[in-house]
Amino acid sequence: MTDGLTEITVIGDDDTGLIAGVTNLLFERGINIEDLDQAVREGVFRMKTRVDTSEMVCTRDKLRDDLEELGDELGVEVRIRFPDDREARQIAVLVSKESHPLRAILEDWGGNGDAEVSVVIGNHSDLKPIADEHGVPFHGIGDEKGAPDEGRLLELLNEYGIDLVVLARYMRILSPEVVFRYENRIINIHPSLLPSFPGAEAYLQAVEEGVRIAGVTAHYVTTDLDQGPIITQNAFNVPPDADADELRRIGQPVEAETLLRAINLHLSDDVAVHRGRTRLRNPDDRDDVRLGAPEELDAALPDEPVDEPVERVAGDTEEDAEAGAVSED
Secondary structure (H helix, E strand, O other): OOOOOOEEEEEOOOOOOHHHHHHHHHHHOOOOOEEEEEEEOEEEEEEEEEEEEOOOOOHHHHHHHHHHHHHHHHHHHEEEEEEOOOOOEEEEEEEEEHHHHHHHHHHHHHOEOOOOEEEEEEEOOOOHHHHHHOOEEEEEOOOOOEOOOOOHHHHHHHHHHHHHHHHOOOOOOOOHHHHHHHOOOEEEOOOOOOOOOOOOHHHHHHHHHHHOEEEEEEEOOOOOOOOEEEEEEEEEEEEOOOHHHHHHHHHHHHHHHHHHHHHHHHOOOOOEOOEEEEEEHHHHHOOOOHHHHOHHHHHHHOOOOOOOOOOOOOOOHHHHHHHEEEEEO
């Protein structure tokens, strides 16, 4: 958090009076609400509120106790975080068996002054040695078949005070309960140019469809599989007669680089989500931030011909006018 506001999150079963209970408590303590976002999905209520506590008429400890007591009364979980509660935001990396994105995060990530990887969580234990090598705690949450215990996952995310969850080729679909609690705070890397080829075996899908350009996408996770707001994408040419393994070999380094860029965009607060789409904050003030391909690609594209304006005759439809622009008959 970079704006000096305090963040309050409420999660629990949907019921009447939840919003009123929280907002009334804040009003009584002289706390001004700057932003409030709430939603209900599949019976789960979530409210995220950003408030100004600079002129509140109680202590921080008192506010924490009051919110906890209110949460018990309402049957919901209430969390509060003041801007200076800690120096660094905490990142959890979720993994399965593919090591390249985890290695990129732990070895190549330039880092961010106010963020650190505090835990690696896997539904398999294959990548534990990589976490151990870098002194990052590893926790396994999968059974012998890799089925994750999401109750344990939520416990770990809460225990480590996680602010951002990174799915580094975590080959499991998160439940709505997890996604809903961390909306716009879970980043996934997918090996295709979404919305093309969602789901499993994206490289194989690309080969079977005969595409000449493939790519990868970093996006925020929603309850709709591979349909969350796109943060950044990178593309690459598909070699003649390439199979899925060849595409995977080319694509994995691109996956890692694209994921790192998305993490940095999120942590630097350069990207915002509005109506299901991402946009850059203050794009005119930054020339080193991008969501898509490098500017060199734009320079390589043709710029002629383009359609000229067409005069429309009274009574003509738009289709008639367009036809007149290309037909002499």
